[in-house]
Amino acid sequence: MREEEIIEKLQRLGLTKYESVAYITLLKLGPSKATDITKESGIPHTRVYDVLSSLHRKGFVDVMQGTPRLYKPVNPEVILEKIKEEIIRDIDSLKGAFLELYREVHGEELPEIWTIQGFDNTVERAEYVIRSAKHEVLINTPLEFLELLKNEIKGRKDVIFVIISNFREVPDWLKGDNIILARSGGAPWLMASWIIGDIDYALFFGALPRDTRKEKFYSFWAKSPRIIQNYMHWFYTIYFDNSEIIKPPNYEKLPKPLSLVNIRTLIVLLKFAGLPRKAEIVGRIIDTKKPVTIDGEIIDYEYTPLTANVTFRHNGKELKVGGIGSYFEDVEGEKFILLE
Known part of the structure; x- marks a missing residue:
């Protein structure tokens, strides 16, 4: 430097x-x-x-x-570490103060969607989504933007990636066992780009600027499970289901247990892994809203634009398990843990 x-x-x-x-x-x-x-x-x-x-x-x-x-x-390490700790404490204090100030004025929580201005800020936020994910990352974006996330993607071997882009061929850095690749199909590219991490964070934007230094650029940042659940549904039904899978996961080499939070990601993996599969599901009984953790086997699945669920055999009984927001099934699944 x-x-x-x-x-x-x-x-x-x-x-x-x-x-x-x-x-x-x-x-x-x-x-x-x-x-x-x-x-x-x-x-x-x-x-x-x-x-x-x-x-x-x-x-x-x-x-x-x-x-x-x-x-x-x-010693630079000593003083910089001290400054780092002070900055982190100040940031945490400011977060609490700002949230409290907002609630005092508006009587509610902060908005669930924010506008991000500037292309570089969008790239940084996309990198953050990838770094902070614990289970899965869904990405739908042109290869030009995807390449800007190369180092972050290469650094995460512990989450599942489902990536849709306008691939001509598969780059070596996208050949990891934990990566599913699809070539964009019928969905129009200018509709939106998405980077979604678990059900915690999502980033979306339209066409990329021709000149990232001069053109005004805006993206949108969401932090709300309710909203992100819809984004994940659109990601699969609008984009993934209209694309061609060109690289499946190497399921047998993935470390187990393997945790996911989206029912459609689970079913996509099961299509390659085969059935039955021993699993554990964390969620709620739909009728009573009572929290539940059940273990058993996934023996079947249903996947349509409107419906996504698995048939789960638990203690000799078959249950229908859906994703977050389910109401027709027996169990609303919040986390799906594949054990083998």
Whole structure:
């Protein structure tokens, strides 16, 4: 990293330009006199003592008393870790304060959908969706945008990816055992791009800008299980079901137990894994809303644009299990755990 970049980042952490330069100079020289720091850094002699005193107050410099007085840089790992902890505490405090302020004024929770402005901010949010997912990530986007997420996708071997794009051929970095690929079919590409993580976060947007630096670009960020459940349904029924699967998962090599939260992702996997499959299902009895965890075997499934459920044999009895929001089945499944 260039020294100019380091100075810029230190300024973002609260140091002035002179303080940043002085600290970098001390890292180069080790314990030094103020005159040596002035000579090496170019900081005016009339300013250097104030700069070093400020660095001492901020925890970046230790003062070694004596004649002459020496200034010693604090270990960067120590001071940066301290700053990191302080920033995290401040962010957590601000989150609570902002939520409380919003509730006081509006009497309700924050909106479930936010507008994200800027292409780079959209890419960062898409990366966050992938990093934070615990079970599955659904992606429908042109290959041009998908390639921007390459490192995040390669780094996650512990979740299932279902990815739809305008593939011509499969890149090597998308050949993981945990990845299902489909080539876009009848669904129009300009309708939307989706990046969905579990039922926690979703990002969606329209056509990509031709010039990401100049054109205004907006995407939409959702954090609501109720809304995201609908997005997941649309992802499968509008896009996936109208696309051609070009790379199945390598189910036998996937680590077990394997947890999923979407009934349609479960059924797509079962089509390749075969039946029956030992499993555990966490959810609620639909009639009573009572929480339940049942173990047994998935012995059949039903998958149509309107219906998605599995037949589950538990203690000699067959139950119909649907996904979140089910009301025709016996059990509303919130988590599906494949055991073999």
